[in-house]
Amino acid sequence: MSWLDFRVVLIVVLLTLISDEPVQADEVSAGEIVVDGCQLKEPVYDYTFNLTALNSLGRTVHNERGDRIEFNVCGGLSRSCGDKTNVGACLTKNDGKAFTLGKTSKLHYKSGRLYFSFVDGEKCSGDKNYTLYLTLSCDYTMDVYPLDVIPTEDSECTFYINLRTIHACLPLPANLESNVCSATDDKTGHKFDLMPFSDSNYRVSDRGGSYFIINVCKPVLYGQDSMCPADSGVCYINNNATDIKQKFVNYGIASPAPVFENGQLYMNFSSNTKCNDKENISSVIYFLCYRDVELGNPEFISKNGCRYEFSWLTSLACNYVQPCTTLVPSTGKKYDFNPIAGVYNVTQGDKHYMVGICKDIGSPCLSGDGACELNNNQATSLGKSTVELNVNETGSPFAIYTSGSKCNSSQNWTTKIEFICSNNQTDQGPKIIENSNCVLIVHFKTSLACQEQILCKVVDAGRTIDLTPLISTNENYVATVNETALKAENSNSVKYYLNVCRPLVSQYGLSCPGGSAACKAIVKGSGTPEQEQSLGYPTSSLTLYNSKVQLKYIYGDKCPADESEKMSTRIDFKCALAAGRGNPILQSIVNKCHYQFDWLTSVICPPQQCNFFTDTCIATNVGTGKSFNFRNAKFTNNGIITVEAKPKSFDIDVCAQNQTVFADYSESVVKLFFVTTGSCNSGDLLNVQLRFVCGMKETNSTVHDVSNIF
Template sequence: GSTKEVVSVSNMGISKRGPIIEGRDRLLLEFSDGSVCMSDGQKLSYTTRIHLVCSRGTVSMGPRFLMYQNCTANFMWETRAACAISTTKNNSCAVVDPNTGLELNLQLLASKTGYKTRANGKDFLVNICSDVAECGQGMAGCELEDGHPSSPVGVEKTLQYSTDGLLKLTYKGPLDDPTATRDTFTINFVCDPNSHPGSLKLVREDLSSLPNHVVHDVLFEFSTALACIPAPVDCQFSDSQGNKYDLSHLIRDNNDSPWIAIETDRVKSRTFFINVCKPLPPLQDCPVGPLGACGVIDGKHYNLGYIQSTPQVAEGGSISIMYQNGDPCGPTSRYSTRIILECDDNPGSPMFDREDGCEYVFIWRTSEACPIRKTQGDNCRVRDPKTGYEFDLSSLKGRDYPVRNDKYIYHLSVCGGLQRDVCSSKDTGGRSVSSCQVDGNSHKIAGMANQVLSYVGDQLILNYTDGDTCHKIYTRSTEIFFSCHPDRHPGTPEFIKETPDCTYMFSWPTALACVPVKTTSCSYNDGQGHSYDLSTLAMDSRNWEVEPSTVDTTKRFYINVCRSLVQQEGLWKCPSSAASCVKVGDKYVSLGQVESGPTWDGNVLKLQYTSGQACPDGRRNRSSIIRFKCDKDRVDSRPTLISALEDCVYTFLWLTAAACPLNSTQHDNCRVTNPATGHLFDLNALTKDGGYTVYHHQDHRKMFRMNICGSVTNSGCGPDTAVCIKDASTAVKCSVQNGSTLIDLTPLIHVNGYYTATDEAVDQSDGSPDFYINICLPLNPIPGVTCPAGAAVCMDPDSGPPVDIGRTTSGPEINSETGEVSITYHSSTKCAADPEQNYTSTIIFTCQRGLELGSPQMLRLQECVYLFEWATPIVCSDATNTSDCHLTDSQLQFTFDLSALSSEVQ
């Protein structure tokens, strides 16, 4: 049969208690009492432990597998959910969330007229971060009585933000000297994605009477999209095949310019700004809030959707990102954005593809959408295959790093032996010790020196093995996980845990694990229908070398476009952050780093790199200006040095076809020519007998038959049809009535996956076949298995193509005498035993109480009928019993205990 993914352990643990605090900014989640597990002859139950470590950032990292031992699976999860709640207070109008780095700037809510609300028969007028004239000079709020201000506030203001989401602005009025009191207006800001800029509402008004004075304290609620903190988006994810992806290099921060989508439709006057995994950097006139995309259409700015969901990988490897809930579009809809990223050799730029109703669709072919590859390197170095950057931990050599936990002190070194006299009395055969566990006078070797560094996902991993014997059967070992934290130079190791087989695990947040390669948007849109894209000039394996000068042959200039230089082998010493660099003899000097995307200057595109090494005058830093001029005939050209002012500002000119406005062309006969290069594309080779079959990703009864550069034969749509859409006209009922009880099989439907069954008893001359099954719907596409279109039950023999053995059904039936529920599928495949009949497949459902839905098992082939049995709680009679705060479901054999939610009312 074919390779397939199956559930091997359905219950890896049940949540029985809340999180445990392991230390500041460290939590432990434990799920215990899972399925039965055998380990070394002992009967145990599966357990899952997730170690949560505080990571302050809007980009969420999913849990990382650490190891599995003695029926216990261990994961580490860096997340801001593990960060201790902190409160920030200042008297300005902007505050930075210490967990996400997101700046909440309330100055954008300042209004010329303020915000008014009426409650308790009174009018209240408040402005945000600005005065309001009606309340008096220098005042930001007041109560209006018949149009006259009273209880003015604004002499003092305080902005307070807590990382649990509370954002509060407090105004205080003038001091009343006799009573030493002040009137106070407190405004709590509430996230409302649909409120632009915001609305004011009174929550509570307190009046405290003192002799000859009334103290006025008012609590308001201000609803605004500006108070919305974006949900953490996981920029690292996996597909169903186990491939890992990382889009974090596409993130644009506040210091970067956003991605600008390119398009070839010159009629439209519009510009699209896009970000990935984080909200857009602040843009003038774009709506406030955590936007993923903003559109400038005919001079107006629109919210095209909020950051809110993790990227999804389709079966073909393309990645989809959805931004939804944008500005209103028509009377009932809202704008949304869909970005489809596809793996490519070049960095690429997002390209506008189409407008589908209220949804804007972009295609982005980029090397960042390719699966991550795992690599290893020696001598404490390893190269990232995607960026070409070489990590080097050699600077951590030559010193010891002590780490203390509750019982032991661990002494670690990096890529070399320990310097301190610990574990030195051991006979190591001349090998150096890199990890030592110390408990008073007891020293245990926890790993020998090793310089092999691994790069997996976004982590560097160093393994030390061959330590002292532990529990008589294991040898001690150490694993150190280095993760990127730009503010840790070089950081320190932190103990995570000791595993049952005596592996000591440490995390080490450090800037040395960060990829310093910086990229920026490489496209420009003039808003008048002209788009430019320089991303074809961006290099990811080598760099551009400037045309050699005939005057000064001692200098060699290296440039990359819209990204940092690619680090090279040998004597290369250009700084890793540089995007422009000059070699003078043996010396390498940075001429600037990537700052922002291209801009328009006169009749050329201009790219500027800043913050290079210091200029000779000591007051400035070196910078580079690259001017790209359109020349349709210069497809393969290089930049030329124009000037070098005071060895400080370097200007280059690049005549290239990449700087020409993007064009689109149309040709006949399924051929088209690239207007920039003249290359002819011919798609006639994709024409296929019988065409291609594709299922709708949501409605699996809808099937698309299509061909490329030709018609689809036998489609039922006519002889010259290129695309034929088939939609099942009748919906299959997936339930059956048993007296007064409805037996519903819809929980068994696989919307995305499929069920498998294998049986050795089926007599096949070529071995044991695999069976793929879905309930009440056709099978979804199966990687590597081309089941006939529309089949709900498919047999895949060891040799030969898969066979349809069941597609149409009238739904489940019940035997009135036995009460047995079954479903029968009829196929279009002739039966080998009786060619007068077609194969059918019957699934008999039997009652098996419990939490697991079960899966089909092959029984036998009975002439032309394939029989399957499926034990599941779905067909069991259901009853519930309640006692106190407990509810027991007899079908699931599970008791829901709500007593933990009860508490005394204070």
């Protein structure tokens, strides 16, 4: 298919053809289903979810007050709850008093959402009883990694917990059970690993009122409004369908691995869904290097015949890895050891070593050495340095230095550096663990190796809400105070420092307890924070319930008003188109211990379609009231952009007719879509996508050419 001409980053150009729509069948509705047991047949594919494997001796979580919530499903707790036995869920407050949250549980299904309700709890207050809701989320990796239990609390009487489990998924195809989902560039040896994408679904608009749900490396995760076929990697959601069995259509069977060919990374998806009498629908995703994001999001480009084409700008597609960093495929967590890169002297017994972290040691060791042993001014190379890191099957990072000096007749020396999580500042740095069989093993303890980062995104009806753009790496957020609600706290001497989903950024003079994500301090005339107190640690991932996007930091310092409680923070994020990134506002303090913030931000807002006026070439965002004139923009020549795609160049008229314009706040980009005539072949129509990245600087566009994939 040499006709395909695909260009993306600020410009995407694709030859567009027209095809028939697929055929559909059978009518079923998806009302709420409630059962007493642990098996439930969902209505779309008649698949029976069997959750009896979740029965255990009980799982335990804590809320921000330090109360313990213990629960079990498909059976009772093995221990008593106060004087009650054989209950399903128990709340033990930090004063030791125990209350039944629910004797038994019921299993619910509603529009793809599975959850247990414990509704026969003890009396709480007034006419309210204690209640627990346990939502089950599909996660194919949870059979390998520990279950992720996220506590949230709506009130003193009602509790919500999210349990990620493979048992809430449709069956996993055999070819995806242990797939590695990577491709290698044979010229450079670089491996493209796309498994980090599999943790979430990605919702993509078709710009016609419906949308796609995509997952990569694993099938689409079954869930609320995401009831896609068991093997689908690209799923079309037809919002016009009234029959639930016709609403979710497989547009591509999940693929176990991408392909790297002719310098391009892509993934093909075939399907059994009929497009016409001769062909089935298929999809393809082109992954394109974009270093400004980690994972990024897919974008629908066009439909060519029966083939649906998507682009995905992501750093995972870059044929380059930032030195001294690595990603954990299962979680997308990025390790960055650049802060500890350097040369270290290590003594073990009577032996002296020099070890470099992502750095050549230099003299007195041999050129290029990453580790060496010194003996009477003689250096023995124990391996050549590298800036490339790896992770093992458990997600732990390590570095391998090979090609050292001759060890014996058949082997050269090798050094393996394993990075070990340690938050103890007095117990960090390298330590020789073993020196045998021509291998030197070094453990380097550092807080940078700790994996305990919480998820900063949550799925809302198929749309992923991602707060990672708000994570700060260079400075902390300083909250303002609602003067009306908190007059006593309206003091210039009290400052509140926060970060999003991560600990506070190290700041000279700010001595908040290490690892805190929220902190209160007194700042006097000198400007130096004093009397710092932790308002909580990032131990619970982002949650969504009752349409609230909420983040909690718990286990802070002892509460001055009640030393039996720990201070905590709750942040409610709210969509505000004109707010930009926004800033936290302290709204209330409950019992002088629990700090509640509002955060108005555009980052969680869904993409907004803008009005475009062809005669003036002006786009207007009705939500913010702001307009932009593309004809007068510095990067156009009266609305014309010249794209250099060596050895060719061509012009794109930004002011063409039938423009569709979206402001995408999650990516901080403005996207333009339109069809025009172009230079692929005389008279052909070109489907054009332009991405304008919001920023303080103006830079030239980057063009990717994948015209010779097939």
